[in-house]
Amino acid sequence: MKSVNLETITIAEARRLLDNKEVSALELTKNYLERIKTFEKNIDAYVTVTEDRALEDANLADKRIGEGTQTNLTGIPMQLKDNICYSGIPTTCSSKMLENFVPPYDASISTYLKNENSVLLGKGNLDEFAMGSSTENSALKLTKNPWDTSRVPGGSSGGPAAAVAASECVFSLGSDTGGSIRQPASLCGVVGMKPTYGLVSRFGLVAFASSLDQIGPLTKSVEDSALVLQSIAGYDSRDSTSLDVKIPDYVSNLTTDLKGFRIGIPKEYFIEGISSGVEKSILDAIEVLKGLGADVKEVSLPHTKYALAVYYIIAPSEASANLARYDGVKYGFSEKNAETMWAGFENTRSNGLGPEVKRRIMLGAYALSAGYYDAYYLKAQKVRTLIRQEFEDVFKNVDVLAMPTSPTTAFKIGDKIDDPLQMYLNDIFTIPANIAGIPGISIPAGLVDGLPVGLQFMAGTLQETNLFKAAYAYEQATDWHNQTPSV
């Protein structure tokens, strides 16, 4: 078996090796399966490792490469967050409720990846039903941060972020409802990208908060992020909120020249509560961007401080409706020792769902209930309009915004798990993009005490090209993306 340096390999490099027949997809896949066996003991990024599927996918990929009909992701070993359905492979949402659920159908993006003959290595751990910021809410596994295994990987896509950081896959796909791709990417020192709402099909993504959920890539480089988005973006009639728009060529628009490129620094993202190390890293990053010729100016988004409150009304409200389906009747965990049908529902949900999920369902049900709907849900939707308008206005004057992804670096396992409000603050800088539906990306921008810091860019609706441009230019001018944890 030919050995490849998996710690640094990107999709772009793997593509070159595969196309030049320097390595086969099967060799590459076996290297990853071997690495997963070694490192999973410490990291626990995977809920399920699909070895047989991976080997079969790799053989199919090699056949296709032999025929010369390969595409960008053919033969590339990857992971899917375990809330994305893949036919015949368990999709657990890291919940006892779906621990034994095997979807009989594919998410649309799983079909796209199959059509390219990508290699599925397995499914990544998450906070139960993607509700959380540390992956500690997983009912199945405790994922550790590869940079320091006493710390959390962030969440909810903690498995995908840790797997990419520990080089247990080339890339992974996560979902981002309030920061669930970008925040763990920041804490694990990888690139995490949330596309414009509606750009990537949500069909087959297990629903959490449908007006906020969006699938996106976690990768080792900005170029890889653009490559993956290219493969998964596009209209899908099976998603009623899918956007029917022309998809630009993201990769060919990557450039390192930022002359005249307008970058806004929203002052509301440099507030009390941000750690001094993170703040310094981001201020340093802004200097780098200036050095690349960017026209950097301070801007203001005064409604930013309301985004977290809007989110903690809207997301639980939508969750309470979406998760009503888990009744133990049609699929999933079912508590059979119940006298009546109603007791069966109540015990199934009581024993099948974890504390954070119950908290959000109940909070949402309260916010939607008669007498409180106007005060909470409707009010939050109106403030959402104001936040969205504020972003629209600011993007008339700047091409992207730059800010920290998370107020702190990775925190210790157990530190915040008993205090929901403290945990929610981790997403204070990422949530506004979900509220407004705009794209955001987090890229490595420093190390503080050996822990990664993420620099976040946001762009206007469907302005992914601008987002990638800023991120790529910064990445190419710095060396942070080449730093890897010693796992």
Add this chain to the structure above:
Amino acid sequence: MSELTDLSIEEIRQISVLTRIAMTEDELDVMRTQMSNILDSVAILNEVDTEGVEPTGHSVNIKSVMREDKRQDSLTQDETLLNAPQRDGSFIRIKAVLE
């Protein structure tokens, strides 16, 4: 809502009934405190003047889509019932609805 939110145990019990989540008295009490705290933290929204502001449901402008009423392949009955916890032939078995 400027005063601190203080949900009662009875309110929490009612929500647990509505959401079909069985809870012990201790669990109800923890939930009461946590939900009250969370609702306190979102009360900040009352500062915002939303007079005349339209609510946003989705961040994209969605138009209803029509399609031809044509037959399409779908999952088979067997595939659909594959994950049913209790199955009886081509049916899902549940507890009696009427007692």
